[in-house]
Amino acid sequence: xxxxxxxFSALPEHVRTARLVAAAVARRAxxxxxxxxxxxxxVGEACSRAVGLHQSGGISAPVTVVLTEEEKQxxxxxxxxxxxxxLHAVGAPxxxxxxxxxxxxxxxxxxxxxxxxxxxxxxxxxxxxxxTWPTNPSPTILP
Amino acid sequence: xxxxxSTRTVGDRTVVEVGGEIDVYTAPKLREQLVExxxxxxxxxxxDMEGVDFLDSTGLGVLVGGLKRVRAHEGSLxxxxxxxxxxxxxxxxxxxxxxxxxxxxxxxxxATD
Numbered sequence: 087x088x089x090x091x092x093x094f095s096a097l098p099e100h101v102r103t104a105r106l107v108a109a110a111v112a113r114r115a116x117x118x119x120x121x122x123x124x125x126x127x128x129v130g131e132a133c134s135r136a137v138g139l140h141q142s143g144g145i146s147a148p149v150t151v152v153l154t155e156e157e158k159q160x161x162x163x164x165x166x167x168x169x170x171x172x173l174h175a176v177g178a179p180x181x182x183x184x185x186x187x188x189x190x191x192x193x194x195x196x197x198x199x200x201x202x203x204x205x206x207x208x209x210x211x212x213x214x215x216x217x218t219w220p221t222n223p224s225p226t227i228l229p
Numbered sequence: 230x231x232x233x234x235s236t237r238t239v240g241d242r243t244v245v246e247v248g249g250e251i252d253v254y255t256a257p258k259l260r261e262q263l264v265e266x267x268x269x270x271x272x273x274x275x276x277d278m279e280g281v282d283f284l285d286s287t288g289l290g291v292l293v294g295g296l297k298r299v300r301a302h303e304g305s306l307x308x309x310x311x312x313x314x315x316x317x318x319x320x321x322x323x324x325x326x327x328x329x330x331x332x333x334x335x336x337x338x339x340a341t342d
Contacts, residue, residue, distance in 0.1 A: 098254035105252075105283075123314045130285050134253035192286040192322070199321030 089115070089155040093148040096140030101133045104151050108162055115155040116221035124200045125162070125219065131193040132164035132215040139168035139213075161218040170208035231255060233280070234262050239338045243271040248280030251288030259288065263295035272304025275337040284315050289322060296328065305329075307337040 090111050094100040108129040109122050117125060129151070136149040150165040194215075198204055203218040232255035233248035243266055251259060266274060274295065278284070296306045307329045310316055319325045331337035 098252075101253050102250065126283070127285060127318070130252060130283075134285060134287060137253065192290060195322060196286045196318065 088152045090153040092151040092153070094151075096137045096145065096147075096149050098134070098137055101130055101137060104133045104149075105130045108151065108153060111153045111155070112160055112162075112219070115153075115160040117160050117219050118222060121219060128197050128200050128217055129162055129164065131196050132162075132217070135193040135215070136164055136166035136168075139166045139170075143168045155221070158221060159218050160221050161216060163214055163216040165212060165214040167212040169210055170213045232258050234259065236262070236266065239275075239334070242273045242275050242338045244275045244277055244334055244338070246277045246280065250283040251281060251291070252283060252285045253287045256285075256287040256291045260291045260294060263291065263298065267295075267298045267302070267304075272299050272302040274299055274304070274306045275331075275334060276306065276308050277334050277337075278308055278310040278315060279312070281310075281312070281315055284318055286318075286322070289318065289324060292328065293324070307331055307340060309334050309337050 090107065092104060092107055094104060105126045109126045112125045113119070113122060133149060133151065139145075140147065140149060145167050147167045150163075152163040152165070154161045154163070194206065197215065197217065201217045201219070205216040207214050207216075231249055232251060233246075235246045237244050237246070245262065245266070247259065249255065263274070276292065276295075292306070292308070298304075299306050309331050310319075311332050316325075316330070319328065319330065329337075329340065331340060
């Protein structure tokens with residue numbers, strides 16, 4: 087089950103909120119302080135991308151951010167409902183155009199440069215970016 | 230936190246001091262400022278990023294756009310930045326090769342190509 091789930095209207099002004107929430111939850115989950123800047127940036131990039139996809143596709147549905155704390159890792163999944171072009175296919179009508187796709191790639195480039203464990207999925211009904219970071223389990227106090 | 234912008238002239242250079250967060254929401258403000266400066270004939274820009282707390286790819290896009298604009302007039306766009314977390318973003322995107330990055334405004338203003 088998600089530790090925290092966030093849904094926001096696809097507007098640029100809410101991306102900052104998503105960054106702040108993600109960083110706060112990541113800190114609590116035990117993600118290393120030194121990595122929190124990367125978490126903030128990566129989440130911001132993923133959310134900016136999702137907002138852009140919703141806006142250019144005229145999609146009124148919210149962007150979702152699912153933050154999940156697991157035993158030794160913390161993951162963030164940013165989901166959009168945009169209709170994605172099948173990878174390497176061109177010319178299909180009504181899909182994300184090339185200029186948008188380029189900006190999209192800049193965000194993805196930053197994410198893949200920052201996060202080692204990234205999974206990008208894209209389909210007809212939407213896409214998602216799942217990013218995972220290791221956590222330091224809080225030290226167990228022995229009796 | 231929002232974005233703060235102020236400009237001043239030092240010799241033939243225009244220094245743009247940026248503060249706060251440059252992201253998908255605030256980047257259009259920076260773009261407007263750079264476009265306006267170039268339209269007014271300021272082709273040698275120094276963007277002081279020392280007060281920037283956050284920069285994302287949208288912000289990088291705006292800076293690249295600014296660089297393209299000044300280059301069209303044989304101008305220059307130099308950055309001032311000492312913050313490791315901001316410099317890292319330029320490094321992972323390969324933009325350290327595109328922008329001259331200086332450690333102080335004085336150094337950027339004195340620099341020539």
